[in-house]
Amino acid sequence: MDCAQDSRQSGTESGTVVGEVPVTELSNPLSIDIDTVSPECIAKTLHACDKEIFEGWGTSAGFHDTSIIDTINKVVTAISDVVQTPSKGCVVISGCGTSGRLAYLTSRRFNKFLRSQGKEECFKYIISGDNDALYSSVELAEDDPREGAKRLKEVVEGKARVVFIGVTCGLSAPFVAGQLDMCLSDLDTFTPVLLGFNHTRQARKTEMKHLNKTFHEVVKEMRKAEQEEKAFILNPIVGPEPVAGSSRMKSGTTTKILLEILSFLGITHLESPLCLGAPRLVQMYQDVCETVYRQAESLGSLAFMAKESLRNHRHLYYLGCGALGLLGIIDASECRPTYGASFDDIRGFVYGGIDGLDSRPISSALSTDDFDKEIIPKLDANDTVIIFGEEMLQRVNQRLFSCPCKRAFVTFITDKETSSTLRDKVNNSNFDLVITMDICSASDFPWLHEPQETLNKQRDRKSSGEMSLPVPPNAQTQTSENTEIQLKSLLTQLAREAAMKWTVNSTSTGAYIQLGKVYRNLMVDVRVSNAKLFYRACGIVKDICNIEEADSRSLLLRSIYGTDILSDAQTSSNTVNHIIAASETDKVVPTAIVMGLCHCPVQQARSLLDTQPNLSAVLKDFQSQTLS
Ligand code: S6P
Secondary structure (H helix, E strand, O other): OOOHHHHOOOOOOHHHHHOOOOHHHOOOHHHOOOOOOOHHHHHHHHHHHHHHHHHOOOOOOOOOOHHHHHHHHHHHHHHHHHHHOOOOEEEEEEEOOHHHHHHHHHHHHHHHHHHHOOOOOOEEEEEOOOHHHHOOOOHHHHHOHHHHHHHHHHHOOOOOEEEEEEEOOOOOOHHHHHHHHHHHOOOOOEEEEEEOOOOHHHOOOOEOOOOOOEHHHHHHHHHHHHHOOOOEEEOOOOOOOOOOOOOOOHHHHHHHHHHHHHHHHHHHOOOOOOOOOHHHHHHHHHHHHHHHHOOHHHHHHHHHHHHHHHHOOOOEEEEEEHHHHHHHHHHHHHHHHHHOOOOOOEEEEEEOOOOOOOOOOOOOOOEHHHHHHHHHHHOOOOOEEEEEOHHHHHHOOHHHHHOOOEEEEEEOOOOHHHHHHHHHHHHHOOOOEEEEOOOOOOOOOHHHOOOHHHHHHHHHHHHOOOOOOOOOOOOOOOOOHHHHHHHHHHHHHHHHHHHHHHHHHHHHHHHHHHOOOEEOOEEOOOOOOOHHHHHHHHHHHHHHHOOOHHHHHHHHHHHHHOOOOOOHHHHHOOHHHHHHHHOOOOOHHHHHHHHHHHOOOHHHHHHHHHHOOOHHHHHHHHHHHHHO
16 A cells, blocks of 8 residues: 555445444454555554544544534533532543543543632543553453442442443443443433444444343443433444554544543533534544644654564653653553553553542552663663653653663644743753654634634624634633633643544554554454453454354364364353463464464464464465465
8 A cells, every 4th residue: 555645545434345343343444554564654544544533434423423413512411510519420431441541531631620620520430440450451351241330339429410421432341331231220310421433233242241131232222211311322433443443543532532522511511611612622633633643754763663672572661741641651551452562562651650540559660750760770772762741851860861772752842932942952862753743723722812802703703604613602701811721721731642642552553563463454463351352353363364253263262272173161161261261372363363374283373473473474475375
């Protein structure tokens, strides 16, 4: 593929042939050759796929669809009701893996904002696997609906009104299903909101243990409650992921955008100091997206540096303050289930450690102090350290600059004045790569600075149909300068965080693609660590080996159990047991694929992969031999 721009011809729900494979699990035609292009082209391909978030995917309802905007507005109203009486109510955001991590980030960000306004916090988060899952993968926890309901019960104790936002990108996580089911049984207390990115008909149809229904059935009940506006389903279709099924990418970004829009509008709704509508906020994120990917060449260089470190069995480290540090930690944690990475391959550190947690403690060293003590003394020439943001640059331990490692600095400049001081500081430091992304204009909402008179005029023009942008409904409302500054700063933070997410996702994804962890656009070294990943692994083996589903399952089980003849106990065992067995075995999916393609016994496939661990290379060799 000649970079991505070029494959934008698809973007339809080309899907027709794909039957009912959920959108979030489909292979994206835009990235089908992502494993064969240059690092810069990888970034351009990611850009092409991310554009679908904003431009929509075929004829499906995307962000700008009126039905989606309507639902957003209804959820905003429910949230703003709760915000008014935080002693009685709260907003709970819950999810598994990336979705749970974004739940935490959102509640942290908006509680902080409420505190800065002298108001009571009202956001709570739940992540399956608890707080340790914020930085390490605890994928199996998402398969337990009872645990989900139990956690929800604990979190809402004493609350009479709860907006519950259950995030599951694939409309599949049993943990969230258990919570939605609990909400549906008490609609006087709960307003359940389901957030995901598949058509509702594609919600998972396998029965969930301990719930005796499928996710699809829960969705049907949600639909019923939605008719009376007692529940809401928010599922814009944003197209398949650039690496099939890697929902930390586009789906994660869309989750972040939606949660932030809902929360921002929910808490500013009452005073309406800005009255930014959802479409204008979406536009902000779209502008940030364009700003980030304008630097595709530099993003490619960053991914190349990361790849070189990992190829040399060394490490990539992200350092940042606040949410930037947290997003680095999150990106690092997701490489383990996605690419079979080890805990040490990529690590993130946050200045001052993780804050904004509920009472459950965290058991790992994640602060930049830990980095200074444990990592700096061990850095070598093949390690890469990336510093994110001016604030981190000011605070970084100066010893880092005398270490032999590679260093990069990424900044999302948000105000012109800091940029010149920053330039001096950067010039005096010793960096191998510096990336400056100017996101000022993206988060600059002109009417924040407009005099009241202009706002009144704009409102009049809007009511006469002249203007399409939202303006304050009642421009007489005087917003205090203080609130304006705080809102402006909040929007800037959100824009920076979005830029950070795109940057770290493209760095780690680009690195692992170059390392051969992706074949075409399939993650061939995925860890089989929960039901969703078990079924995905079956699908990958089926697609690459071009075989029937039953055969792919049998190959996968042979690989998991290390045998060529499966016993009755093994074939009839349930998925949970397969997952437990798989957790003790390396390269489960690559082994199954080699067995399927080379028609060889499991031991031979394993030794082939010992000699050539890069499955993509093995597959490409195999492909060229077959063709010649
Ligand atoms: C995806 C990530 C996973 C998912 C988790 C929840 O890249 O590795 O941890 O976030 O499985 O998925 P979902 O579809 O319920 O949001």
